Amino acid sequence: MRLLLAFFSLVFVCSxxxxxxxxxxxxxxxxxxxxxxxxKTVRLMVGPVSLPDSVDQPHLVVNxxxxxLEVYKYNRWAGSLKxxxxxxxxANLARExxxxxxxxxxxxxxTNYDYQILxxxxxxxxxxxxxxxVDVLWTIKPAAATNNALIETSDTKRAGKKNPGTGPATGFIxxxxxxxxxxxxxxxxxxxxxxxxxxxxxxxxxxxxxxxxIR
Numbered sequence: 001m002r003l004l005l006a007f008f009s010l011v012f013v014c015s016x017x018x019x020x021x022x023x024x025x026x027x028x029x030x031x032x033x034x035x036x037x038x039x040k041t042v043r044l045m046v047g048p049v050s051l052p053d054s055v056d057q058p059h060l061v062v063n064x065x066x067x068x069l070e071v072y073k074y075n076r077w078a079g080s081l082k083x084x085x086x087x088x089x090x091a092n093l094a095r096e097x098x099x100x101x102x103x104x105x106x107x108x109x110x111t112n113y114d115y116q117i118l119x120x121x122x123x124x125x126x127x128x129x130x131x132x133x134v135d136v137l138w139t140i141k142p143a144a145a146t147n148n149a150l151i152e153t154s155d156t157k158r159a160g161k162k163n164p165g166t167g168p169a170t171g172f173i174x175x176x177x178x179x180x181x182x183x184x185x186x187x188x189x190x191x192x193x194x195x196x197x198x199x200x201x202x203x204x205x206x207x208x209x210x211x212x213x214i215r
Contacts, residue, residue, distance in 0.1 A: 022074045025060060025192065027084040027200045029091035032100075045113040046090040047105025049082045050120045056081060060192060063127050075192055083107060085203055089119060092207030097214060116141055117210065124199070129190040132198040134183050136206050140214065141176040179213055181206040 055061045058080070060072040077084065086104035094102045103110055123135040185202040187194050 020074045022076055023192075024076055024078040025196045026078045027081075027088045027196065027203065029088045029200065029204065030095065032091060032094050042099060042101065042115065043110075043113045044090075044093065044099060044102040044115050044117060045105055045108075045110070046093065046102065046117045047086040047119060049086045049106070051082055051085070052121065052123065055124045060196075061126075062192075062195065063125050072192065080106070085119060085121065088200060088203050089117070089207045089210070092204050093117075093211055096208060096211035113143055116143065126195055126199060127187070128192065128195050129187055131187055132183075132185045132195065132202050134181075134185075134199075134202045134206060136181045136183075136203075137178070138181065138206070138210055139176065139178045140210070177213060179209065181209045 054069060057071065058076050060075045060077070062070050062072065064070045083104065083106040086106050090102050090104045094100065118139040118141070120137040120139075121134065122137055123133065125133040183202045183205045185198045185205070187198045
């Protein structure tokens with residue numbers, strides 16, 4: 001009888017020590033308006049995205065001080081942070097530029113594009129209840145076919161011939177363009193959900209600066 005009681009006591013204690021249920025997070029972007037159509041035929045691919053190794057983790061990584069990081073074991077990304085950054089920037093650019101033919105490198109098998117937007121996150125500094133700082137290098141480059149079409153169009157103009165049209169690249173940059181966006185976004189309340197929301201807003205502002213350079 002004593003052995004039986006001891007067994008049930010041990011089971012009760014162990015059940016009380018079970019691991020917490022993990023929580024999953026994802027970056028978000030405002031929905032794309034239904035009015036955005038494929039009228040603009042230019043095709044944009046966002047990515048690949050690179051991140052510092054310190055935050056390129058399945059778990060949320062938060063700065064507890066300027067020189068110390070805290071890894072939240074039971075708070076994880078639903079997918080990957082790289083994938084989320086590419087997806088959110090693509091969605092924001094679709095809305096900003098009113099383009100439907102835009103996708104994230106990590107979430108599509110589509111390989112035919114007119115322009116590729118490379119995202120290199122140099123720093124992602126996040127403090128709960130305080131602020132999120134992002135430092136992003138980005139590069140916009142035409143695909144080889146698009147670049148050749150732009151060169152041919154430029155040569156045609158110089159020769160005084162009738163412009164045959166630039167195809168899908170009309171209205172976009174004719175060369176590789178590089179830029180850097182640094183954003184400091186306040187966290188409006190405590191908790192990891194508020195922190196992730198601030199990260200989403202920060203990458204939305206990066207998207208806005210990329211869009212401004214394309215217009």
